[in-house]
Amino acid sequence: MRLHRVARNARPRRDAPAKGQSRVPGKRASLGSPSCPHGALPVILPLPSVHSVPDLRAVIAGWRAQGFSIGFVPTMGALHAGHIALVRQALTRCDRVAASVFVNPAQFAPGEDFDAYPRTLDADAAKLAEAGCHLLYAPTARAMYPDGFSTTVSLKGPALGLESEARPHFFAGVATVVTKLLTQVSPDVAVFGEKDYQQYLVIKRLAADLDLPVAIEAGETVREADGLALSSRNVYLSGQERQRAARLNVILDDFARDLTEGRAVAEAEAAALKAAHETFDAVDYVTARCAQTLEILGPGPADRPTRVLAAVRVGTTRLIDNRAASRPDR
Ligand SMILES: Nc1ncnc2c1ncn2[C@@H]1O[C@H](COP(=O)(O)OP(=O)(O)OP(=O)(O)O)[C@@H](O)[C@H]1O
Ligand SMILES: CC(C)(CO)[C@@H](O)C(=O)[O-]
Ligand code: BAL
Structure with a gap:
């Protein structure tokens, strides 16, 4: 051996x-x-x-x-x-x-x-x-x-x-x-x-x-001080891209908070998508899903344990991240 x-x-x-x-x-x-x-x-x-x-x-x-x-x-x-x-x-x-x-x-x-x-x-x-x-x-x-x-x-x-x-x-x-x-x-x-x-x-x-x-x-996801999830692909980011990349965590955090406070999924998702399109070079998805099955949720307030997930591109680098977004009573 x-x-x-x-x-x-x-x-x-x-x-x-x-x-x-x-x-x-x-x-x-x-x-x-x-x-x-x-x-x-x-x-x-x-x-x-x-x-x-x-x-x-x-x-x-x-x-x-x-x-x-x-x-x-x-x-x-x-x-x-x-x-x-x-x-x-x-x-x-x-x-x-x-x-x-x-x-x-x-x-x-x-x-x-x-x-x-x-x-x-x-x-x-x-x-x-x-x-x-x-x-x-x-x-x-x-x-x-x-x-x-x-x-x-x-x-x-x-x-x-x-x-x-x-x-x-x-x-x-x-x-x-x-x-x-x-x-x-x-x-x-x-x-x-x-x-x-x-x-x-x-x-x-x-x-x-x-x-x-x-x-x-x-x-659990380990993050940089500004919230960017550590990823081996972060080395591809230029200085300016690295700063923009940290916005992904903020957008997902806001999205998750909206849902935990009972905002309708359709409205909260539209707001998060808009912020992502304004920030990143391309957006593959920004969405709220059932935390256990990833099934699509109805448009109203989330009625089960929920996860918000996103994939975006900064320059040529693809970033993914997600957060729990469950209402405390669900
Ligand atoms: N920030 C992180 N915190 C905790 N676990 C992580 C983190 N990043 C990656 N992992 C986990 O480490 C394991 C190996 O992942 P991988 O080697 O692909 O690293 P990565 O940083 O995700 O790289 P990539 O940039 O290719 O996605 C996977 O289970 C992945 O989910
Ligand atoms: C799980 C894995 C090691 C399989 O190649 C890879 O997808 C990763 O690093 O996340
Ligand atoms: N961390 C997932 C591995 C990949 O993106 O290929």
Whole structure:
């Protein structure tokens, strides 16, 4: 087995529970002290990393043999504080946490930014080690899609509309790779960001429909000080675009507040759409949907848990964001 060890400055790992005393998903684990017993001295710890399915499975089998529960955070790399928050969330739930970095060609259409997508594997490994992640899984494209690969997961339900309008190929690519990753890692818990809210619902549905034995959890969106959701694609924004991008959070915040105060969906949505068209170079959608199914709501005041969602373009960069917008009595 090829297990690469990336030596990094990182705080020490927590003690693992004894064999047979693994933390059970669903119960919050006691973490012990996060403080460094060596004071301010840096501690060099390795971050094991694997690049093939057999090597991954060997590590996972070792963890299972020791009775560890396993958490998993799939990513496309270029890691930021939002990804790291998902890793930390997984660490509170499981004994061992693996994160994957794989820029999945199947979810990019020709002409999208697959080639330009930021790739920063060494920096990603350092951030994961610093967070206390136990394993980096960075498969090659050939390991994920060997010659003759012919299978795709097809979706309906929450995958219809919204992101699928602008990116019709997108969820089949995501669902296929996530099914593979979940099968390969076989985690007890997998954590996905609410920033990609439709993706989170699609994967929750997928895991239920395909009887995958994993709990799909959502992690809250981590934002910049001005409210812009962290995203690997924010690096594409120029200074002036970056300032405009922060307006998306304000527009969604106003939209959500209107709905929680009982304003009719049709009116609140029209106001949010108008503000988005005035601010951005293109608007794919700004809409209020059922928070559980993403079904379209009636025109009156929201009568069930609601999510406001948007996708806009600033220059050539596409931004997505969303917020809860439920009335307190619903
Ligand atoms: N700001 C954020 N807060 C919390 N989770 C996030 C945030 N941004 C992304 N995630 C989550 O991290 C996981 C990996 O996402 P991904 O690697 O595509 O990052 P990204 O920043 O969303 O990149 P992109 O710009 O390509 O959308 C997904 O579950 C995603 O929802
Ligand atoms: C879930 C995912 C890692 C699948 O490639 C990707 O869509 C992402 O990073 O959100
Ligand atoms: N965070 C979603 C991945 C993508 O846009 O391709």
